[in-house]
Amino acid sequence: MLLNLIDILYDHPDFVVINKPNNISVQNESHQSGLLPILCRQLKVEKLWLVHRLDKITTGILILAKHTQAAATFGQLFEQRKIEKYYLAISTKKPKKKQGAVKGGMKKVRDGKWMLDSSDTAVAISQFFSFSISPGIRLFLVKPLTGKTHQIRVALKSIGSPILGDELYKGASSDRTYLHAYCIRFNYQQQPICIICPPDKGNEFVSDKTKQQVIDLASPWTHKWPNITLPSQKQQVKSRLKSPKLAIVGKGAIGGLIGFRCYQLGYDYQHLIRTQAQPLFKVTEINGVSHSFKPNASVITKPNPFNLLILPVKAYQVLPVLEQLRPFIQPHHIIMLLHNGMGTIEQVRDKLPNNPLIAATTSYGAFKPDANTLLETGLGHTHLGWLGNVDSALKQSIEPILSELLPPSHWHQDISLALWKKLAINSVINPLTAIHNLKNGALADREFSGSISNICNEIADIMKALNYPVTSNELIESVQQVITATANNYSSMHQDIKFKRQTEIEFINGYVTSKASELNIKVPHNQRLLEQIRQLE
Numbered sequence: 001m002l003l004n005l006i007d008i009l010y011d012h013p014d015f016v017v018i019n020k021p022n023n024i025s026v027q028n029e030s031h032q033s034g035l036l037p038i039l040c041r042q043l044k045v046e047k048l049w050l051v052h053r054l055d056k057i058t059t060g061i062l063i064l065a066k067h068t069q070a071a072a073t074f075g076q077l078f079e080q081r082k083i084e085k086y087y088l089a090i091s092t093k094k095p096k097k098k099q100g101a102v103k104g105g106m107k108k109v110r111d112g113k114w115m116l117d118s119s120d121t122a123v124a125i126s127q128f129f130s131f132s133i134s135p136g137i138r139l140f141l142v143k144p145l146t147g148k149t150h151q152i153r154v155a156l157k158s159i160g161s162p163i164l165g166d167e168l169y170k171g172a173s174s175d176r177t178y179l180h181a182y183c184i185r186f187n188y189q190q191q192p193i194c195i196i197c198p199p200d201k202g203n204e205f206v207s208d209k210t211k212q213q214v215i216d217l218a219s220p221w222t223h224k225w226p227n228i229t230l231p232s233q234k235q236q237v238k239s240r241l242k243s244p245k246l247a248i249v250g251k252g253a254i255g256g257l258i259g260f261r262c263y264q265l266g267y268d269y270q271h272l273i274r275t276q277a278q279p280l281f282k283v284t285e286i287n288g289v290s291h292s293f294k295p296n297a298s299v300i301t302k303p304n305p306f307n308l309l310i311l312p313v314k315a316y317q318v319l320p321v322l323e324q325l326r327p328f329i330q331p332h333h334i335i336m337l338l339h340n341g342m343g344t345i346e347q348v349r350d351k352l353p354n355n356p357l358i359a360a361t362t363s364y365g366a367f368k369p370d371a372n373t374l375l376e377t378g379l380g381h382t383h384l385g386w387l388g389n390v391d392s393a394l395k396q397s398i399e400p401i402l403s404e405l406l407p408p409s410h411w412h413q414d415i416s417l418a419l420w421k422k423l424a425i426n427s428v429i430n431p432l433t434a435i436h437n438l439k440n441g442a443l444a445d446r447e448f449s450g451s452i453s454n455i456c457n458e459i460a461d462i463m464k465a466l467n468y469p470v471t472s473n474e475l476i477e478s479v480q481q482v483i484t485a486t487a488n489n490y491s492s493m494h495q496d497i498k499f500k501r502q503t504e505i506e507f508i509n510g511y512v513t514s515k516a517s518e519l520n521i522k523v524p525h526n527q528r529l530l531e532q533i534r535q536l537e
Contacts, residue, residue, distance in 0.1 A: 006039055009061065009195050012188070014070035016043065019197050020054050020062040022176050039064065049353070052078060052147065053327070057166070060087070060181030061197050068353045073188070075331050075354030078147065083186040086220040087152055089140040090133075090178035090204050091161035091171070099129045101228060102155035106148045108305055113168060114150045116158050122305055124148040126155040127225055133209050141182075141217055143225060149328075152179060164204065176202045183220050244334075244401060247272050247306035249321050251295065253366035254338065255312040256281070256374045259295050261405045272300040272325070279372055286376045300324060308334045308398070315341045315507035322351060329355065334398060336360055336384075340426050340492065341507025342419055343514075345387060356394060357387040359415045361422040362406050365486050378486050382406040383422070385415025417468050424459045424475045425482050426508045428452050430493035431529040434503070434536065437494070441487025444480070451525065452479055458523040459512060465519045497536050505533040 007019035018039065026035045040048055049065040051074035065071035077083050103125045104116030116124070125145040133139050138161065142152050150169075156162060157169040165174035180199040187193070198214050199205040217223075246262060246269040248255050255271065260283045262269035271278075278297045284290045298304045301324070309329070311318055318337065322329070329335075331354040337344055338360045345359055365378025384402060386395065403409035412418055429440055432448060443452070453476060460472040496503040509530040516523040 005042055006035070009197055010193070014067065014188075015051075015063055015065045015074070016048070017061060017063050017184070017195055020059055020181070022059045022201055023056060025056045026050060026053065035062075036064075051075060054181055055150070055153075055179075057177035058179045058181060059199060059201060061085075061184050061195055062181065063184070068350060072353045077186055077188075079331055079354070081145070083184065084221060085144055085181065086183040087140075087142040087144070088180045088182045088199060088205075088214065088217075089142060089152065089156060090164045090210070091138050091140065091156060092136050092164055093161045094138060095128075095130055095140075095156075095159040095161040097159065100159075101125060101127045101226070102158055104158070106151070106154065106305075108302075111168075112302065114148075114154050116154055122148060124151045124155070125228060126152055127228070128155070129223060130161070131213050133204075133207070133213060137204060137210075139210060139213050141220055141223070143220070145228060147330075174202075174204070178202055178204060180205065182214075182217075185221060244268070244308045244398065245304070245306045246270070246308045246310060247298075247303060248310045249300070249313050249325075251281075251297075252312060253368050253374065254362065254364065255310075256283070256295075256368065257364065257366045257376060258310060258312060258405050260291070260293075260374065263293055263295065265404055267401070269296055270304055270306065271295055271297040272303050273297050274300065281372050281374070283374045284376065286379055303328055307332065308336065310336045310338060312338045314502070315339045315344050315504045316502060318344045319347055319351065322348065331355060334358065334394075336402070338362065339504070339507075340422075340430070341504045342423050342511045343507045349387070356390050358384055358402070359387055359419060360384040360402075361419055363422075363425075363482060363485070364406050365489050367489065377489050380406070380485070382409045383412060383415065383418035384409060385412040385418070387415070417470075420459070420463050420466075420468055421470070421475065421478060423508065423511065424456055425479050427459060427512055427526060427529070428455050428479045429482065429486075430491045430503075430508055431505065431533050433491040434493040434497045435529070435532050437498075439487065440483050440489050440491060443483045444487070452476060454525040455529070458516070458521075458526055461521050462512065462516055462519060462523070465521060466515075493533070497533070503533055503537060505530060505537070509533070 008016060009019055010017035024035050036048055049071035051063050051065050051071055054062050063074060065074055105119035106114050106122040106124050107117045109115050127143045129141045131139045140156060144151055153163055153166055153169050162169045162171035163177060163179050164171050165177035167173060183196045185194045204210060246267055248259050248269060249272050251271045251273055259269060259271050278295055280292045281295050282290060282292045311321060313321060334356045335352060336358040348357060360382060362382040363380030367375045367377050399411055429443060432443055432451060433440055456475040457472045460470055460475055463470050493503045509526045512526045513523055513530055
C-alpha cells in the first residue's frame with residue numbers, strides 16, 4: 001500500500017498523466033493494492049482506463065483515460081504511432097555501439113522472458129543514444145517506435161547492456177531497475193501536449209553527473225534520430241494475419257471441438273489452460289470416427305503469443321478471463337465471444353474499447369464424458385458478426401479462417417438479431433430442462449407447448465420493441481427445431497444444476513427480464529424461470 005499520493009503530472013478533463021512509482025503493478029496483487037484502485041481513490045473517480053502500459057519495475061509517465069471515448073482516441077493515436085515516447089535507462093555495461101537502432105521479432109521464452117529473433121512476427125524497433133556518466137555507468141536515451149512487452153529491456157540486453165537492476169535480463173543487482181518513462185509528446189484534439197518527467201528515485205538516477213546529463217536531454221526529440229520507414233497499418237494487418245495465432249480459452253466441449261478443428265486444419269493454435277500437462281485427447285465425430293491427438297496448450301498465466309483470442313466459456317467467466325489475460329492483450333488483438341446468453345458485449349467494449357470484437361453463436365452440440373474425451377453430439381450452424389467498424393483487410397483475412405471452424409458459418413452485418421434468436425432458444429431449453437431434469441427431446445411433449453409459447457411470446461414482444469423483425473411463431477419454430485436436433489442431449493444448464501455449478505441464467509432469462517424492465521414490458525414467464533433457477537442454484 002502506497003502511503004504517499006501518486007504524482008499527477010497533467011490533469012485533463014479526458015485523461016490524467018501520472019509519474020508511476022517503482023515496483024507497483026497496475027492491477028491489485030494478492031499482497032499489494034494496484035495502481036488503478038489507488039489512483040481512483042486519490043482522484044475520487046469510479047474508474048480509469050489504461051491506454052498503454054509500464055512494467056511493474058518501470059517508473060515514469062503513464063496516461064490513463066477518464067472515459068471510454070478518450071480511451072478509444074488514445075488507442076487510435078498509439079495504433080497510428082502518433083505518440084512519441086522517450087525513456088531513460090542505465091547500464092553498467094558498454095554497448096556494442098554507442099547509438100543506433102535495435103530491430104527484431106519478439107519471441108517469448110521461458111521464465112517470463114522475451115528475446116529477439118529474425119522473424120517478421122511482433123517486430124519491435126527501438127532507437128537509442130548512450131552517454132558515459134562515470135566509469136562503469138552509462139545512460140541511455142531510448143525512443144521505442146513500437147510498443148511490445150519488455151521491448152526496451154530486451155533491446156538493451158541484445159546490444160550487451162542489460163539494464164542495471166533488471167535481474168531477469170542479467171542486469172547487475174541494484175537498489176532499483178533503472179528504466180524510466182521520461183518524455184511523451186502528442187496532439188490531443190489539435191492541442192499539442194509535451195510532458196517531461198525526470199527520474200527522482202534511485203541512487204544512480206539522482207547522482208549529480210546523471211542529473212546534469214538529463215538536463216542536457218531536456219528536448220529529446222531534437223536529437224538526430226535517423227528516419228526509419230515503418231510498415232503501414234495495412235501492411236501490419238496483412239503480416240499479422242498471413243498465419244494468425246489463435247488462442248482458445250479452456251478446453252470445454254465447444255472449445256475442445258474448436259481446438260480439434262484447428263488441429264485438422266493445420267492452424268497455429270493453443271488452448272489456454274490451468275496446467276501444462278496435456279495427455280492424449282480423444283474426439284469422436286458425429287459420424288462415429290474417432291481421433292486421438294495431443295492438443296497444443298499453454299498455461300493461461302504464461303501464454304504463447306497470439307493475435308486472435310476465442311472465448312468459448314461461460315458468460316460469467318468472460319470478464320475474469322480477460323482480466324487475467326489483460327497483460328498479454330494488445331489493441332490489435334481480435335477478441336471473439338462465443339457463449340450462451342447476452343450482456344457481455346457491453347462489458348467487453350467497456351474494458352477493451354480498442355480491440356476488434358466478434359460476437360458468435362453456434363448450435364453445434366458436444367459433450368465431454370471426462371476431461372480427455374469429447375463426443376460431437378450435434379451438427380449445427382454458426383453465426384458471427386463484427387461489432388463496430390473494422391478494417392476491410394482484417395475482415396478478408398479473418399472471416400475465411402473462422403468460417404472453417406464450425407461450418408456452415410454465416411456472417412452478419414448486424415449480429416444482434418442472430419444473438420436474440422439464439423437467446424430465445426436458450427431461454428426455453430436451458431431452464432425448462434434444468435427445472436424438470438430432462439433431456440432436450442422431452443420438451444417436444446405436448447405438456448411443454450404452452451410454456452414454450454409463453455416464453456417466446458414475451459421475447460418476441462421485446463424484440464419488436466427493439467425493431468427486430470420477428471414473430472413469436474418464428475421463435476417457437478426455431479426452438480422446436482433445436483429440440484428435435486438435440487433430442488438426446490442434456491442442456492448446459494441442466495448439467496450445471498446437476499453438478500452444482502453456477503449457471504448462465506443471469507445472462508439468459510436474466511437478460512430478458514432486465515431488457516424488458518428497461519422497455520416497461522411484462523415478462524412473468526421468464527421472470528418465474530429466472531427465480532426457479534436461482535433457487536436451484
